[in-house]
Amino acid sequence: MISTTIPPWAWAYCSWCPACSSIAKLPPEFRYAAPQATDKARSGRTGRPATSRRYDAGGRPIIGVTKPDEGDWMAYHAMRFAIWLAGGKATAITSKAPRDPHSVDGLLFGGGSDVFPNRYGGAPKTGHRYDLARDDMEASWAQAALEHDIPVLGVCRGKQMLNVLEGGTLYPDLSHHEENYPTSFLRCIFYRKTVFLTPDGWLARLSGREQLAVNSIHTQAVKDLGAGFKVTGAEANGLIQAIEHETRSFCVGVQFHPEFLLHRAFARRIFKSLVAVARARRLGFAQGTAGNKSQLAAE
Numbered sequence: 001m002i003s004t005t006i007p008p009w010a011w012a013y014c015s016w017c018p019a020c021s022s023i024a025k026l027p028p029e030f031r032y033a034a035p036q037a038t039d040k041a042r043s044g045r046t047g048r049p050a051t052s053r054r055y056d057a058g059g060r061p062i063i064g065v066t067k068p069d070e071g072d073w074m075a076y077h078a079m080r081f082a083i084w085l086a087g088g089k090a091t092a093i094t095s096k097a098p099r100d101p102h103s104v105d106g107l108l109f110g111g112g113s114d115v116f117p118n119r120y121g122g123a124p125k126t127g128h129r130y131d132l133a134r135d136d137m138e139a140s141w142a143q144a145a146l147e148h149d150i151p152v153l154g155v156c157r158g159k160q161m162l163n164v165l166e167g168g169t170l171y172p173d174l175s176h177h178e179e180n181y182p183t184s185f186l187r188c189i190f191y192r193k194t195v196f197l198t199p200d201g202w203l204a205r206l207s208g209r210e211q212l213a214v215n216s217i218h219t220q221a222v223k224d225l226g227a228g229f230k231v232t233g234a235e236a237n238g239l240i241q242a243i244e245h246e247t248r249s250f251c252v253g254v255q256f257h258p259e260f261l262l263h264r265a266f267a268r269r270i271f272k273s274l275v276a277v278a279r280a281r282r283l284g285f286a287q288g289t290a291g292n293k294s295q296l297a298a299e
Helices: 010-011 074-087 132-148 157-165 185-190 202-207 266-289 293-297
Strands: 062-066 091-094 106-109 152-155 193-196 213-214 228-233 240-245 253-254
Touching: 062 074, 062 132, 062 266, 074 091, 074 266, 106 132, 106 157, 106 266, 132 157, 152 157, 152 266, 157 240, 157 253, 193 202, 193 240, 202 228, 202 240, 202 253, 202 266
Parallel strands: 062 091, 062 106, 106 152, 152 253
Antiparallel strands: 193 213, 193 228, 228 240, 240 253
């Protein structure tokens, strides 16, 4: 049963609005093309990877947060607050302000509109607006993260996008599941469902739990996993709620929205894990060392 008493912290999230979608393609002048890896880079004999030029060794790591060009104000600011609590500093990345790998120490692929179905062999919905410019922008950033080993956290759409960019597919809607998932925003925020965690996954390590109660704001979900990803959390019906890349130093995703669960320790630790790896990566390259993924993710 869901309590009808709304705690004071929750009112900050009640004015959230859906992301506005753009159907325009990303103009060439705004499209960042990640440099191709050379033979020297592939062999591990490479120069210093991209790190934030604005980084102060005594300050906060810069976390780039992808978002639509317009809208999504409440979700983005909830992300900013969560990153600030974790010791980082958020900066917005949009198709009109794409930035480059030298401007951030970590990435957060945020929530928003549906991923364009053509990217995973699906059929576009009639009358539905897709943010094609954002899709292109995030695709270029995913390539940049791979080339420069930038830590990445995907949230909701962001997790789906990471999966699709590695060849995975999505359920375009949740009608194939028997659960009566909520549809209104307030019900989505306060509705709770159980996610069962795999013992060796990053989410189980950082939370110290076998299962979590999370919100349910999404209308799509991961179907087939992309190359290199494994499931680290799922509902009893099999719906995938958390993924982790097996070879990248830190590339993880969650289907729920932890920025709306900051009263729970596990949600705060999700952002702390991203900021910790971003900080260690930046300092590690400055000192000629590298951070350890499993150790940092569990902090």
